[in-house]
Amino acid sequence: MPDPAIQLFSVTAGSTEPIYRQLVEQVTRLVASGTLQPGQSMPSVRELAGALAVNPMTISKAYSLLETSGVLERQRGIGMLIAQHSNNTRKIDRRIELLTPTLNKLIFEANQLELDADTVIAQLTSMLKGPAQ
Amino acid sequence: MPDPAIQLFSVTAGSTEPIYRQLVEQVTRLVASGTLQPGQSMPSVRELAGALAVNPMTISKAYSLLETSGVLERQRGIGMLIAQHSNNTRKIDRRIELLTPTLNKLIFEANQLELDADTVIAQLTSMLKGPAQ
Amino acid sequence: MPDPAIQLFSVTAGSTEPIYRQLVEQVTRLVASGTLQPGQSMPSVRELAGALAVNPMTISKAYSLLETSGVLERQRGIGMLIAQHSNNTRKIDRRIELLTPTLNKLIFEANQLELDADTVIAQLTSMLKGPAQ
Amino acid sequence: MPDPAIQLFSVTAGSTEPIYRQLVEQVTRLVASGTLQPGQSMPSVRELAGALAVNPMTISKAYSLLETSGVLERQRGIGMLIAQHSNNTRKIDRRIELLTPTLNKLIFEANQLELDADTVIAQLTSMLKGPAQ
DNA sequence: GTGGTCTAGACCACT
DNA sequence: GTGGTCTAGACCACG
Numbered sequence: 001m002p003d004p005a006i007q008l009f010s011v012t013a014g015s016t017e018p019i020y021r022q023l024v025e026q027v028t029r030l031v032a033s034g035t036l037q038p039g040q041s042m043p044s045v046r047e048l049a050g051a052l053a054v055n056p057m058t059i060s061k062a063y064s065l066l067e068t069s070g071v072l073e074r075q076r077g078i079g080m081l082i083a084q085h086s087n088n089t090r091k092i093d094r095r096i097e098l099l100t101p102t103l104n105k106l107i108f109e110a111n112q113l114e115l116d117a118d119t120v121i122a123q124l125t126s127m128l129k130g131p132a133q
Numbered sequence: 134m135p136d137p138a139i140q141l142f143s144v145t146a147g148s149t150e151p152i153y154r155q156l157v158e159q160v161t162r163l164v165a166s167g168t169l170q171p172g173q174s175m176p177s178v179r180e181l182a183g184a185l186a187v188n189p190m191t192i193s194k195a196y197s198l199l200e201t202s203g204v205l206e207r208q209r210g211i212g213m214l215i216a217q218h219s220n221n222t223r224k225i226d227r228r229i230e231l232l233t234p235t236l237n238k239l240i241f242e243a244n245q246l247e248l249d250a251d252t253v254i255a256q257l258t259s260m261l262k263g264p265a266q
Numbered sequence: 267m268p269d270p271a272i273q274l275f276s277v278t279a280g281s282t283e284p285i286y287r288q289l290v291e292q293v294t295r296l297v298a299s300g301t302l303q304p305g306q307s308m309p310s311v312r313e314l315a316g317a318l319a320v321n322p323m324t325i326s327k328a329y330s331l332l333e334t335s336g337v338l339e340r341q342r343g344i345g346m347l348i349a350q351h352s353n354n355t356r357k358i359d360r361r362i363e364l365l366t367p368t369l370n371k372l373i374f375e376a377n378q379l380e381l382d383a384d385t386v387i388a389q390l391t392s393m394l395k396g397p398a399q
Numbered sequence: 400m401p402d403p404a405i406q407l408f409s410v411t412a413g414s415t416e417p418i419y420r421q422l423v424e425q426v427t428r429l430v431a432s433g434t435l436q437p438g439q440s441m442p443s444v445r446e447l448a449g450a451l452a453v454n455p456m457t458i459s460k461a462y463s464l465l466e467t468s469g470v471l472e473r474q475r476g477i478g479m480l481i482a483q484h485s486n487n488t489r490k491i492d493r494r495i496e497l498l499t500p501t502l503n504k505l506i507f508e509a510n511q512l513e514l515d516a517d518t519v520i521a522q523l524t525s526m527l528k529g530p531a532q
Numbered sequence: 533g534t535g536g537t538c539t540a541g542a543c544c545a546c547t
Numbered sequence: 548g549t550g551g552t553c554t555a556g557a558c559c560a561c562g
Contacts, residue, residue, distance in 0.1 A: 018342070018561060026245060033247035055343070055562050095246040096256055102239045103257055109235055110261075112159060113228040114166035117261035121254060123229055124236055128243075128250035149560095151537060178550060188539050193550065201334070209417070210454070210547030210549055282545095284552060292511060299513035311535060321554050326535070343534055343562030361512040362522055368508055369523055372501045376527075378425060379494040380432035383527035387520060389495055390502055394509075394516035417546060454547050 003043040006051045008035065019054055023062035024069075031071055031082055032098055034090040042072060042080040136176040139184045141168065152187055156195035157202075164204055164215055165231055167223040175205060175213040269309040272317045274301065285320055289328035290335075297337055297348055298364055300356040308338060308346040402442040405450045407434065418453055422461035423468075430470055430481055431497055433489040441471060441479040 008030055011022045030036045042048075045063065049056040063080050066072040072080045110120045142159055144152045163169045175181075178196065182189040196213050199205040206216045221227045243253045275292055277285045296302045308314075311329065315322040329346050332338040339349045354360045376386045408425055410418045429435040441447075444462065448455040462479050465471040471479045509519045 014339075020561080025242075029242060029245040033245060035245070035247065057562055061562080090247075092252075095248055096252075098246060099239070099242055099248065099253070099256070102235065102242055103260055106232070106235045106239055106257070107260060109162060109232055112162040112166060112168075113231060114168065114223075115228055115232065117258070119225075119229075120232070120261065121258060123232070124239070124257065125250070125254055127236055127240060128253065153537085177548085179548095189550095190540090190552095191538065193552095194537095196550080206413075207550070208412075208547090210545085212549055286552085295508060295511040299511060301511075301513070310533085312533095322535095323537095323555090324553065326537095327552090329535080340535075341562095343560085345534055356513075358518075361514055362518075364512060365505070365508055365514065365519070365522070368501065368505045369526055372498070372505055372523070373526060375424075375428060375498055375501055378428040378432060378434070379497060380434065380489075381494055381498065383524070385491075385495075386498070386527065387524055389498070390505070390523065391516070391520055393502055393506060394519065419546080456547055460547085 003041070003047060005036065005040070006043050006048060009048065009052065011052050011054060013054075019052075020058050020062040020065070023059070024065050027062070027066055028069075028071055029095075029098055031089065032091075032095050036082050038082050038084045038089065040082045041078065042082070044079055136174070136180060138169065138173070139176050139181060142181065142185065144185050144187065146187075152185075153191050153195040153198070156192070157198050160195070160199055161202070161204055162228075162231060165221050165223070165228050169215050171215050171217050171222060173215045174211075175215070177212055269307070269313060271302065271306070272309050272314060275314065275318065277318055277320065279320075285318075286324050286328040286331070289325070290331050293328070293332055294335070294337055295361075295364060298354050298356070298361050302348050304348050304350050304355060306348045307344075308348070310345055402440070402446060404435065404439070405442050405447060408447065408451065410451050410453060412453075418451075419457050419461040419464070422458070423464050426461070426465055427468075427470055428494075428497055430488065431490075431494050435481050437481050437483045437488065439481045440477065441481070443478055 009023065009026055011019050013019070015022065027036065027042075042063070043051070045056050045059045049059045052059075063072060067074055067080070070083055070085075073083045075081050106120070110117075141163055142156060144155045146152065148155065160169065160175075175196070176184070178189050178192045182192045185192075196205060196207075200207050200213070203216055203218075205213045207213055239253070243250075274296055275289060277288045279285065281288065293302065293308075308329070309317070311322050311325045315325045318325070329338060329340075333340055333346070336349055336351075338346045340346055372386070376383075407429055408422065410421050412418070414421065426435065426441075441462070442450070444455050444458045448458045451458075462471060466473055466479070469482055469484075472482045474480050505519070509516075
């Protein structure tokens with residue numbers, strides 16, 4: 001039976017962002033939000049590689065990095081689990097911290113575009129609360 | 134006499150973003166905001182390379198891409214200048230269009246973090262209008 | 267095993283046309299004619315550079331431009347291949363479109379030479395259908 | 400009074416073809432066709448430079464090359480004249496010879512596009528005899 | 533293995 | 548003076 005958590009992940013092949021890093025960041029965010037719970041098992045490398053149509057080594061690289069950063073734990077014979085000591089889960093500060101780099105990027109670009117704060121906020125609001133997405 | 138426009142540009146050597154692309158995006162934004170005006174001449178390749186302490190070929194690559202995308206025009210034997218047909222200059226739609234990819238990235242990440250619209254907007258507002266930054 | 271497609275390419279070092287652009291135009295035409303098929307992989311940069319006796323960066327520059335123009339797609343870690351969405355392949359309109367600049371050049375020159383249409387066509391016909399060439 | 404021959408020349412700034420070479424080839428063709436007659440005077444460097452909005456040195460370079468190739472003659476105190484010994488004028492072989500490089504280019508490109516002789520000739524015919532030019 | 537980036541330096545073409 | 552092209556070679560990122 002396929003792991004239902006697989007549906008949480010998606011990668012864009014044509015992106016400038018490397019596939020393994022897309023995965024690393026997605027898992028990190030999903031753990032921080034509590035969507036992935038401590039102790040929960042991750043899909044196997046082969047399973048996820050098949051579902052995303054990428055090279056298994058790419059998945060393996062992402063898992064290794066996540067293990068190094070303490071987000072995942074390797075259970076021999078079982079696979080990868082979300083780390084137990086995730087004291088980060090659903091902490092609002094942690095989640096905002098993860099969003100900060102992109103917020104900074106947004107502000108830098110808005111400055112060079114000479115878009116004022118109100119315009120940026122209005123645009124973001126309409127995209128967040130508008131039709132879909 | 135050095136071109137005063139040189140001060141507008143800055144690159145981060147250690148970034149994952151290639152230097153030439155940092156330049157391409159900066160110039161694109163500065164033209165869209167009207168900070169760089171149509172007909173204005175760009176610093177020479179060698180001059181900018183010296184100021185940013187990078188290889189002239191790196192600047193040249195950025196200029197070539199900007200010519201391809203229609204932001205710059207090449208005047209043979211003279212140098213590069215901001216393209217004349219700049220229907221882009223200070224048009225608000227154009228500026229928001231350039232900001233959209235980063236806005237989309239922000240929204241995607243906020244969703245995975247399960248941060249609601251109000252929280253994201255509040256955080257952005259405080260960063261935009263707050264004391265520092 | 268060397269990629270057999272290598273034989274399709276040839277460059278003239280002494281030409282006024284830069285090597286990288288000779289390659290760009292050749293690949294564009296070979297894709298339009300269907301000689302290179304969508305999904306087919308291109309020779310690696312190093313392989314083609316060796317075969318044509320040019321610097322790998324020259325090949326790389328051509329590939330980058332072809333990616334920008336949508337003729338090639340980059341498969342990271344794998345190589346370059348002919349773009350899939352090749353709505354161009356063997357379409358007669360596309361092929362004539364690629365020939366148009368040279369046709370226009372021919373007509374402009376014939377006009378200045380005061381060579382009438384029949385003379386130009388006769389000359390072209392003999393060169394196309396004659397013994398040599 | 401401005402030299403009426405000025406109207407015969409035109410240069411495209413954005414072309415890949417250098418301006419001075421556009422001029423050289425145009426003069427060569429106009430002499431071969433007899434549009435410019437032996438003994439006829441060319442516009443002065445400054446006059447032509449002003450009319451075409453290019454650097455006088457560019458015109459001067461073109462004139463020098465045309466003098467070297469025997470198409471123009473320099474008359475001290477008067478300016479440049481079309482060379483007297485133009486035994487080439489209106490000779491059909493000479494005119495076809497000047498058209499040959501472009502004809503060869505056309506054939507090479509048509510081959511790579513796998514456009515057959517009839518298609519190329521049909522297209523050229525419609526462009527030569529069709530609506531306008 | 534793949535392509536991408538950058539450097540250092542030479543040489544060329546154009547104005 | 549300007550930018551463009553190419554080389555040789557190093558190093559990196561990705562799969």
